[in-house]
Amino acid sequence: MLNKALRLVRVYHDLSQVDAAERLGLSKSYVSEIEKGDKNVSMATLQKYSDAFDIPMSSLLLFAEKVEGAGKAENVRVFVADKAVKMLDWVSTISDYRSAER
Amino acid sequence: MLNKALRLVRVYHDLSQVDAAERLGLSKSYVSEIEKGDKNVSMATLQKYSDAFDIPMSSLLLFAEKVEGAGKAENVRVFVADKAVKMLDWVSTISDYRSAER
Numbered sequence: 001m002l003n004k005a006l007r008l009v010r011v012y013h014d015l016s017q018v019d020a021a022e023r024l025g026l027s028k029s030y031v032s033e034i035e036k037g038d039k040n041v042s043m044a045t046l047q048k049y050s051d052a053f054d055i056p057m058s059s060l061l062l063f064a065e066k067v068e069g070a071g072k073a074e075n076v077r078v079f080v081a082d083k084a085v086k087m088l089d090w091v092s093t094i095s096d097y098r099s100a101e102r
Numbered sequence: 103m104l105n106k107a108l109r110l111v112r113v114y115h116d117l118s119q120v121d122a123a124e125r126l127g128l129s130k131s132y133v134s135e136i137e138k139g140d141k142n143v144s145m146a147t148l149q150k151y152s153d154a155f156d157i158p159m160s161s162l163l164l165f166a167e168k169v170e171g172a173g174k175a176e177n178v179r180v181f182v183a184d185k186a187v188k189m190l191d192w193v194s195t196i197s198d199y200r201s202a203e204r
Contacts, residue, residue: 012189043145058163059186065160066186067193084161084168087114091169 002046005064007035009053023052104148107166109137111155125154 010020010031017035021028025048033039043057050057112122112133119137123130127150135141145159152159 008189008193012192041145043143043148046145053185055185056163056167058160058167059184061158061160061163063186063189065158066190082161083155083157084165087110087165088168090114091110 001068002041002061002064003034003037003039005060005067006041006049008067009049009055009060009063010035013053020052024048025052103170104143104163104166105136105139105141107162107169108143108151110169111151111157111162111165112137115155122154126150127154 010017013020015023017031018028021031024031026045030039034041034045046057046060049055049060112119115122117125119133120130123133126133128147132141136143136147148159148162151157151162
């Protein structure tokens with residue numbers, strides 16, 4: 001799924017595999033293998049796509065998770081990452097608490 | 103950053119490192135090393151956290167990316183993953199186009 005998504009990221013940016021490989025600092029054959037699903041995508045590779053295409057790693061994964069459902073009626077415009085938000089609220093709470101302690 | 107975030111995910115779920123390790127199918131020492139930042143987090147490990155804590159991999163990364171900013175005034179309730187959404191719209195467009203061709 002992530003492999004297919006990274007192919008779409010490249011095509012969306014109107015790049016050939018050769019051009020994308022150059023931008024990513026990877027070999028053309030590596031990009032080809034990623035897109036075919038012959039190579040697993042590592043965190044380091046995901047980071048390279050993130051840097052090269054100026055898109056957060058979380059958004060790349062979100063795109064990969066959602067891309068199969070695209071074209072259906074679901075609202076893709078706003079994502080509420082529910083548990084992530086709850087945890088961020090929690091971190092904010094404990095941060096306030098720690099600040100108050102000082 | 104991701105390492106620290108995974109520690110917070112565990113604490114948020116009120117688990118000791120031992121309990122978390124068991125739930126994750128990892129050794130306690132591995133969890134400890136991850137949390138200290140001594141081990142890089144692989145895709146496979148991120149997948150384990152995703153499964154064990156029932157949270158998409160993209161949300162775990164989003165949490166990691168945003169957690170440093172938590173406690174600030176920014177609105178963390180709704181994330182618009184801008185480029186991901188544009189790409190999903192695009193995928194939806196080409197999917198429609200391909201359907202129409204048939």
